[in-house]
Structures are given as structure tokens and as C-alpha cells.
Amino acid sequence: MDRRPTSYDDLPLTLSVRELMPILSVGRSTAYELIHSGQIRNVRIGRRICIPKAEVLRFLKNN
Template sequence: MVAKRKERLFSEYPDVVGVEQMCVMLGGIGKRTAYELLRSGEIRSLKIGKSFKIPKISIIDYLVGTD
């Protein structure tokens, strides 16, 4: 049942998002906070060149408290 809820959460977003989209998904947090979450590893991401690519599932896992 939890898996089905995870599938529907943020269904309007692509599977991989950028920092600005992540800020919106997390309720409008600032970029500084977003980068701190990414650098600390609290939200898993990939850094390609100078930009972060964040799997949507990593944001969902952060919100629901699973890893």
C-alpha cells in the first residue's frame, strides 16, 4: 500500500529533477538549504558537471523517512 502511495506522490514531475524543482517539491525551501541536503547526502543525487540530478524517489524517501 505504501508503494502505491509513493508512485502517486509527485506524479506530475519527471523521474529526475533539478535543484529548483526539488525546492518546489519540498514546499518552497531555499536553494541554500537544498544544496545542504544534497551535499550532506540526506537526499541522494548525482552531480554531473556543475549540476545536480536528483531522482524523484530520493526526495520521496527523504519525506517519508526511508532510505
């Protein structure tokens, strides 16, 4: 994404770790830590980590 989304509707259906970082205002290491610890559920497609936008909303509501 070239710009930071301003609403939930602006998010794509799945996000990459790089797209997740500015939304949560965290760095790369923290984003991967949240994923690997299971705090943010994800789907792997090959080596790519995809985070469903519904999961981002769930995480933000719970934290």
C-alpha cells in the same frame, strides 16, 4: 517546471535543485545543504545535480 506538481506521478524522473525547492518548501541554501550533507542522494552529470524522483519520495517519507 512551470507549475508545482500536484502528485508524485507529475514529477519528472530527475529534478534539478530549482525544481526540488518548491516541493520541499525550502530555499536554495537549504536545498544545497540537504544535498551536500547526503540527506538527499543525487547524481551529478557534469556540473549538473540531478535528484531522482524516487529519492524525493524516500526523503519525504523519512522526514
